[in-house]
Amino acid sequence: MKTTANTWNIAGQMPLISLILLCAATALLTNRFLSPFNLTNILVQSSIMAVIAMGMTFVIVGGGFDLSVGSTAALSGCVAGMVMLEAGIAAGVAAGILAGAAVGLANGVVIAFLNVNPFITTLGTMVLVRGIVFLITGGAPVSGESGLPSEFVAFGSGRFLGIHYLVWIPAVLLAVLSFVMHATPYGRRIYATGGGREAAYLSGVAVRRVIASTYVWCGGLAGVAGVMLAARLQSGQPTAGEFYELTAIAAVVLGGASLQGGEGTLYKSVIGVFIMIVLGNALNLLNVDSYWQRVAVGAVIIAAAAAERLRSHRASSQ
Amino acid sequence: MFKARMAALTAALIVPAALAVAAPATAQQKVTIGVSLAQDDNPFYIAMLRGIRGRAQELGWDVATVSANEDKLKQINGVQDLIARGVKGILISPIDAVGVNAAYDAAAAAKIPIVSVARGSASPNQTIHVAMDEKQIGRDIAEWTARRLGGKGKVALLMGPSGAPTFRNLGDGYSEVMAKYPGIEIAFRADGPLTRERGVKQAEDVLVAHPDLAAIYTANDDVALGAMQAVNAANRKGKTLVTGMNGVPPALRAVKEENLAMTVELNPVEWGRLGVDVLAAFLKGDKVEPQVFIKHVIIDGANVDAKLPKT
Numbered sequence A: 001m002k003t004t005a006n007t008w009n010i011a012g013q014m015p016l017i018s019l020i021l022l023c024a025a026t027a028l029l030t031n032r033f034l035s036p037f038n039l040t041n042i043l044v045q046s047s048i049m050a051v052i053a054m055g056m057t058f059v060i061v062g063g064g065f066d067l068s069v070g071s072t073a074a075l076s077g078c079v080a081g082m083v084m085l086e087a088g089i090a091a092g093v094a095a096g097i098l099a100g101a102a103v104g105l106a107n108g109v110v111i112a113f114l115n116v117n118p119f120i121t122t123l124g125t126m127v128l129v130r131g132i133v134f135l136i137t138g139g140a141p142v143s144g145e146s147g148l149p150s151e152f153v154a155f156g157s158g159r160f161l162g163i164h165y166l167v168w169i170p171a172v173l174l175a176v177l178s179f180v181m182h183a184t185p186y187g188r189r190i191y192a193t194g195g196g197r198e199a200a201y202l203s204g205v206a207v208r209r210v211i212a213s214t215y216v217w218c219g220g221l222a223g224v225a226g227v228m229l230a231a232r233l234q235s236g237q238p239t240a241g242e243f244y245e246l247t248a249i250a251a252v253v254l255g256g257a258s259l260q261g262g263e264g265t266l267y268k269s270v271i272g273v274f275i276m277i278v279l280g281n282a283l284n285l286l287n288v289d290s291y292w293q294r295v296a297v298g299a300v301i302i303a304a305a306a307a308e309r310l311r312s313h314r315a316s317s318q
Numbered sequence B: 001m002f003k004a005r006m007a008a009l010t011a012a013l014i015v016p017a018a019l020a021v022a023a024p025a026t027a028q029q030k031v032t033i034g035v036s037l038a039q040d041d042n043p044f045y046i047a048m049l050r051g052i053r054g055r056a057q058e059l060g061w062d063v064a065t066v067s068a069n070e071d072k073l074k075q076i077n078g079v080q081d082l083i084a085r086g087v088k089g090i091l092i093s094p095i096d097a098v099g100v101n102a103a104y105d106a107a108a109a110a111k112i113p114i115v116s117v118a119r120g121s122a123s124p125n126q127t128i129h130v131a132m133d134e135k136q137i138g139r140d141i142a143e144w145t146a147r148r149l150g151g152k153g154k155v156a157l158l159m160g161p162s163g164a165p166t167f168r169n170l171g172d173g174y175s176e177v178m179a180k181y182p183g184i185e186i187a188f189r190a191d192g193p194l195t196r197e198r199g200v201k202q203a204e205d206v207l208v209a210h211p212d213l214a215a216i217y218t219a220n221d222d223v224a225l226g227a228m229q230a231v232n233a234a235n236r237k238g239k240t241l242v243t244g245m246n247g248v249p250p251a252l253r254a255v256k257e258e259n260l261a262m263t264v265e266l267n268p269v270e271w272g273r274l275g276v277d278v279l280a281a282f283l284k285g286d287k288v289e290p291q292v293f294i295k296h297v298i299i300d301g302a303n304v305d306a307k308l309p310k311t
Helices: A014-029 A036-061 A069-087 A089-113 A118-137 A150-155 A165-183 A185-195 A197-202 A207-233 A244-254 A266-285 A290-317 B002-022 B043-059 B072-085 B101-109 B134-149 B165-178 B196-209 B221-233 B249-256 B268-284
Strands: B032-036 B062-066 B089-092 B114-117 B128-132 B153-158 B184-190 B215-218 B241-243 B262-265 B291-294 B297-300
Touching (some): A036 A207, A036 B072, A069 A118, A089 A207, A185 A197, A185 A207, A244 A290, A266 B072, B101 B114, B128 B134, B134 B297, B184 B196, B249 B297, B268 B291
Parallel strands (some): B032 B062, B089 B114, B153 B184, B215 B241
16 A cells, blocks of 8 residues: 555655745745735635645545636636626625536546546636536626625625634635545545555445535535635626636645545645745745746646655655 | 654755745844735836836835736735735736735735835725826827828727726726727727737737728737737738737847837836835835826837837
């Protein structure tokens, strides 16, 4: 068996160690980093991507891949906005999340039951869904005559117990979904399927249904993120969410998940998101040129993937 | 085992080390202003940033930039990072009139003035908007064209992307003036992307439909340069006037070579400088109008020599 997520060794905790070192180094370089304002900043900035990365973790642990999350988030945000303007906030939020889950279901059915490659399938839905978003919105932002309902807009910046609503959502989701993944038979089936589809099948796991379900989670969570995004942007934005899939995948891999499947942990994926966001925040606070920022972010992703590779190489040679 | 652990640690150390190398020395006593432009890889914004940096340097200010690259959430996050940094004022070119309102709200909450340059925002927290007088530019282009045509002929309008208010205003100003000339007929009007490829295609089609076309209005120099290729290919050089907008160097050269009839200079370097000046006046406590217009200059054969880049 490969290194399990629970093993408390230094390599297994590398994401957390990297995050702590990154924060410590930034705090040493600028005293503004640890200010309450900036720490709140980082939490809010991470919130939407954290929700997407959790969905991506389901798919990647199950041995798959999803490029369509950015387009799905845009679809959900716009659907939520349009329904909300007609039928109220609750209906809008529900419609947005359902739209995301529907895209996930479509991905899952094509990949699991028609055996189409996940990369190609979700590349297709990424483009197709973006097209649908432009069709239903006419390419213009969704905010009605006088904006989205004010309670919904207030939700995008409001707080509960001093913490933004946008931060509570991933916090609660992380607790609930970690339980699903680690403490239920269903969760174990996802790991088993991703770790070895044939072996899982032979031991009685309905692998096709498990795989399809991971895409529904991913789409549904992208839907949640899309609704959060609409609250944050005070409008449904057809062009929102471009390249989010790449950030989410990078965060999940930074969090130690294996693109081979069967490995990965939700909270570590969230740490991966924090690494990406803190890195961007630090580079901004230190006034690093935006062109250099791209170079730095790319280098960090490659370094993390290389470290992951060395680690799994060691684990498999033991 | 040891080797793998070292590899893990090395990777963990790369990030802070890269930061330490990249971080410039910060001078605390200087005034720092923050800049968040819609894109950092577009020549217009690159030139604007040059103007901002140049003017800030003259005032002894530091400039902190964050990039957005047309991602609204990234722009909001970047502005928050600037506020966390403690900047005294922010110059922003918002991606969208509504989508980045949270950035304006954050600046207002921190009592930092936020000045929009070029694109504007609908946010009530926008301190000042420095912009071009879009309708007036449209009117000026139309007046110039009508005079050159002697008040008669068919014209085609290749406008900008649908939904973008800038291009709608330009087109409205243009149409408003043309409506006063009974001899001028708007024979064609279409929205589209601001690319050379689209300029060629659409101008080709229009010239087939209206071989006697007297002028083509375009919302942007790239579209104009494309339309110009189609006009030349149809042997209509000098007979179908093509007008541009923006005054980029290739368009200036085309005006010099009489392939393009005219363009409008919107010197983005000057926009950046004006943005800094407006912010400086506001910070000093001077009264500044909520809307500041930047001046534009029509460039045609008569004055193009003075505007061409020195070689």
